[in-house]
Amino acid sequence: MVNTKNQLVSPSSEKPTEVDQKSKRVFPIVGIGASAGGLEAFEDFFRHCDPDIGLAFVLVPHLDPSHVSMLTEILQRSTKMPVIEAQDQTKVEANRVYIIPPNREMAIIHGKLQLSVPTVSHGQRMPIDGFLRSLAEDQNENAIGIILSGTGSDGTLGLRAVYGAGGNCFVQEPATAKYDGMPTSAIKAGYVTKVLPVANMPEALQAGANSFNILSEINTETKKTHGVSHILMQLRTITGHDFSLYKQSTVIRRIERRMLKHDITDIEIYARYLKEFPAEAHILFKELLINVTSFFRDTEAFLVLENDVLPQLCLNKSDEDNFRVWVPGCASGEEAYSIAILLSELMDKTQQNFKVQIYASDLDDDAIATARAGLYPINISQDLTPERLRRFFTKEITGYKVKKEIRDMVVFAIQNVIKDPPFTKLDLLSCRNLMIYLGAELQNRLMPTFHYALKPNGVLMVSPSEGIGSFTSLFSPISRKWKIYRAIHNLSSPTSRFNIPTKVPTTNDSKTPEKAIKQPMENSLAEISRRLLMQYFAPASVFTDLKGNILYVHGDTGKYLRPAQGQASLNVIEMAREGMEIQLRAAIHSASIENKPTLNHEMQVKTNGGFTTVSLSVRQVNYGSADKQAFLLVSFQDVVTPSNQTKRKVSSKPEELKRLEELENDLLYLKENHQVLIEEQQATNEELKSANEELQSTNEEMQSSNEELETSKEELQSINEELITVNSELQTKMDQLSEMQSDMKNLLESTDIGIVFLDEHLMIRSFTREAVRIYRLVPSDIGRPLSDIRSISDQADNLIEAAKNVLDSLIPFETELHVLNNWILVRIQPYRTTDNFINGVVLTFTDITARIKSATTQEALDLAEGIVNTVREPLIVLDAKMNVISINTAFETSFQVSREDAIGRKIYQLGNFQWDIPALRKLLEELLITSDSIDDYVVHHDFPGIGHKTIRIKARRLVTKMIETQLILLSFEIN
Structure with a gap:
């Protein structure tokens, strides 16, 4: 029977939980776990990730619980997707990144993140396993698990859950990981879809998301027609197992995962690939088995089993009774061992000692081999209490091993529950998370089988997502929430006439009704005869193990055995009466070691003050069929002396009588010495036993100390991983701050603005190089009061007082200073920290000389323009380079020159160079060099198109008050 132990399946497991409202599609949720070295892997991952990938990402790194994480801020630089620190009840959306906060455990239920305070110690936390298991439970086939760089094995069980739920699992290539512990652990476990570099x-x-979206729109029957049925036929041919009656959605999802493994997108191509490579069929068969389970899965269900169900089932169990359990589809055995642990705890609590027989079966031989070994990874500590770990498990290097006392309770077997006969006369049948993957036909076949296998009032336990279907007449509910039922047996039950399949061949011979009635009667007479013969003719006997410990007593053995003095014992040698110990010990040794029987050995045994001749027989017998176990059958029988036997008269000489007396005395002495030696040997054995117990106690103490050291080591390792993560975050932050500092330095230097930072006491914090234009500052002045530094201008001395006023009133101050022919704009503002705290003042010095010159020049131009426009005579304004700045209307009219052609040109170039007059050049050069004005300078010149003109010129050189900007004003009087 295919095992479908899907990890953490909830009642709503077959329903989609996350739907994109725009596309109305279910989108996968990706859980990513990492530890040491994970920051670099996260950044590399999201640098290569499309922001519109259509997936949601939840990051679970190992974080220091006492340190504020900067991971959100750091990762936001690597992706355009919003990076959010998760909060309780946050609904997961596509194309977003969620990060677990420090000192929190995180799960996901119905598509919402659930945060809680950790309940386990720091070093034993497995946050990645916890989240991935909840993700598998909530999202099932839409879950994706990824394990990146890290130490330890956190995440391995989580991937096991995701893989069992039908999701995909990716692991970073160990060679590319900074720390390969977590990736290597996951790969060795075998629950990995692909091993890839992070990029x-x-x-x-x-590719997987695109395949998911496409395949989710294709009808299941269409897929089946195009290749699924072909694949299932090949599986049946190659492996001998038929999956056609299993839920097609589950089968298809597992097939798709194998297709993704081989980068195959067409199901028909995969069908051909399966035919060409039969080994792939066996791998697909293993995938369909889904050997995933855990200890005490669904904790509340096991609490109901522990507190309500098992105490009632075991209430009247005697030491000779058997408690029978069957766990079909047991996977790797965790559920069977969980029930064994509960029964062991119950027997200790109630002081009962009944026999427990737990049969755990599965179709997967590899899973059965794992279950028989009973060795599980370290991560199971999150499913078991520390007390149960200590009591029922042994800590080993590679994990925890179930102790022998629990392993002996469980028998594992390979079985197909659909075809093979069931185990019967069961007190408890636990079949959890198996039938949800079976079709309705198989479920209807299993329920009557389970009912037949249970005793009257036996208990059936299934998972919360399963049920008994329409078979309500066969079972009555004990717990409807956790799907625990009691079997109802009566004459009207269908299983009273139920035929259980069997592999034993049958014949076509039919018995007559008379033979059918006669056969039970013959069996009864044979049983009565056997018992009577045993009672009246069989010798008194005991059934023992190879060491002589009595297991069963037949007949009256009081004449041969009696309770020994001291601590109660059931060892037949210690209970033997006087005269029998030596020969009995030798006979048992011969039978157990050499397999040599002792038959009818006569000896004198002291009974009721006299001696009786007893015949002793000791044989070795074997019981069982598979691994035959050896036992001893010890029989006692009196030897009867005929009453008519004539006693021989012994006539002995006195010397012979004396010799016989001496021999008898010697024999008695030897017997006494031998008895003393036996007692001393027994005392020595007791001392050795006591010493062995003390050594065992010391060993347990050393083991306990070793476990404590291992726990301390795990805690230190966990702290070291978190410190590495914090160190990576801080290193990244330092790199960012270094870049920002370089950027700020280049920014301040490129602005040519002098800046002085002062603290609340007006002490110099730092300054830019442009600040030395106002204050004579050197690097060693940092930390000194600004008032101690001499300024270049006396006007700057008042800035200290202004800075004090700004610090007191928080009102910015602004002024202009004229320093060394330069104009400086001074601003004083409060220094505010990022949390709006006033921590000093900032003085900035901006050179505004160019702005002042520009303003002054514009002022002069405006003045000249006004003058020019109000004068009636022809007028022109030139700069020092003889370029025309402005002309008036009279000049345009008189000399036929347009304003557009004149502005910006030299005066000598106006009107096709008609103003290139030597006398005018001489006038202007003289004006610039020797005087500020020239009056009535007469020029005679022939102007083309105007004629000969006599012009009287007046010239003035203008200089502004603020800056020496020279302008020349020419007026013309035409005669």
Whole structure:
């Protein structure tokens, strides 16, 4: 029977939980776990990830619980997707990144993140396993698990859950990981879809998401027609197991995962690939088995089993009774061992000692081999209490091993529950998370089988997502929430006539009704005869193990055995009466070691003050069929002396009588010495036993100390991982701050603005190089009061008082200073920290000389323009380079020159160079060099198109008050 132990399946497991409202599609949720070295892996992952990939990402790194995480801020630089620190009840949306906060455990239920305070000690936390298991439970086939760089094994069980739920699992290539512990652990466990470098994972996720969206729109029957049925036929041919009656959605999802493994997108191509490579069929068969389970899965269900169900089932169990349990589809055995632990605890609590027989079966031989070994990874500590770990498990290097006392309770077997006969006369049948993957036909076949296997009032336990279907007449509910039922047996039950399949061949011979009635009667007479013969003719006997410990007593053995003095014992040698110990010990040794029987050995045994001749027989017998176990059958029988036997008269000489007396005395002495030696040997054995117990106690103490050291080591390792993560975050932050500092330095230096930072006491914090234009500052002045520094201008001395006023009133101050022919704009503002705290003042010095000159020049131009426009005579304004700045209307009219052609040109170039007059050049050069004005300078010149003109010129050189900007004003009087 295919095992479908899907990890953490909830009642709503077959329903989609996350729907994109725009596309109305279910989108996968990706859980990413990392530890040491994970920051670099996260950044590399999201640098290569498309922001519109259509997936949601939840990051679970190992964080220091006492340190504020900067991971959100750091990762936001690597992706355009919003990076959010998760909060309780946050609804997961596509194309977003969520990060677990420090000192929190996180799960996901119905698509919402659930945060809680950790309940386990720091070093034993497995946050990645916890989240991935909840993700598998909540999202099932839409879950994706990724394990990146880190130490330890956190995440391995989480991937096991995701893989069992039908999701995909990706692991970073160990060679590319900074720390390969977590990736290597996951790969060795075997629950991995692909092993890739981090940079290649987004592409693989994108391909998987596209395949998911396409396949989710195709009808299941269409898929089946196009290849699924072909694949199932090949599986049946190659492996001998038929999956056609299993839920097609589950089968298809597992097939798709194998297709993704081989980068195959067409199901028909995969069908041909399966035919060409039969080994792939066996791998697919293993995938369909889904060997995933855990200890005490669904804790509340096991609490009901522990507190309500098992105490009632075991209430009247005697030491000779058997408690029978069957766990079909047991996977790797965790559920069977969980029930064994509960029964062991119950027997200790109630002081009962009944026999427990737990049969755990599965179709997967590898899973059965794992279950028989009973060795599980370290991570199971999150499913078991520390007390149960200590009591029922042994800590080993690779994990925890179930102790022999629990392993002996469980028998594991390979079985197909659909075809093979069931185990019967059961007190408890636990079949959890198996039938949800079976079709309705198989479920209807299993329920009557389970009912037949249970005793009257036996208990059936299934998972919360399963039920008994329409078979309500066969079972009555004990717990409807956790799907625990009691079997109802009566004559009207269908299983009273139920035929259980069997592999024993049958014949076509039919018995007559008379033979059918006669056969039970013959069996009864044979049983009565056997018992009577045993009672009246069989010798008194005991059934023992190879060491002589009595297991069963037949007949009256009081004449041969009696309770020994001291601590109660059931060892037949210690209970033997006087005269029998030596020969009995030798006979048992011969039978157990050499397999040599002792038959009818006569000896004198002291009974009731006299001696009786007893015949002793000791044989070795074997019981069982598979691994035959050896036992001893010890029989006692009196030897009867005929009453008519004539006693021989012994006539002995006195010397012979004396010799016989001496021999008898010697024999008695030897017997006494031998008895003393036996007692001394027994005392020595007791001392050795006591010493062995003390050594065992010391060993347990050393083991306990070793476990404490291992726990301390795990805690230190966890702290070290968190410190590495914090160190990576701080290193990244330092790199960012260094870049920001370089950027700020270049920014301040490129602005040519002098800046002085002062603290609340007006002490110099720092300054830019442009600040030395106002204050004579050197690097060693940092930390000194600004008032101690001499300024270049006396006007700057008042800035100290202004800075004090700004610090007191928080009102910015602004002024202009004229320093060394330069104009400086001074601003004083409060220094505010990022949390709006006033921590000093900032003085900035901006050179505004160019702005002042520009303003002054514009002022002069405006003045000249006004003058020019109000004068009636022709007028022109030139700069020092003889370029025309302005002309008036009279000049345009008189000399036929347009304003557009004149502005910006030299005066000598106006009107096709008609103003290139030597006398005018001489006038202007003289004006610039020797005087500020020239009056009535007469020029005679022939102007083309105007004629000969006599012009009287007046010239003035203008200088502004603020800056020496020279302008020349020319007026013309035409005669």
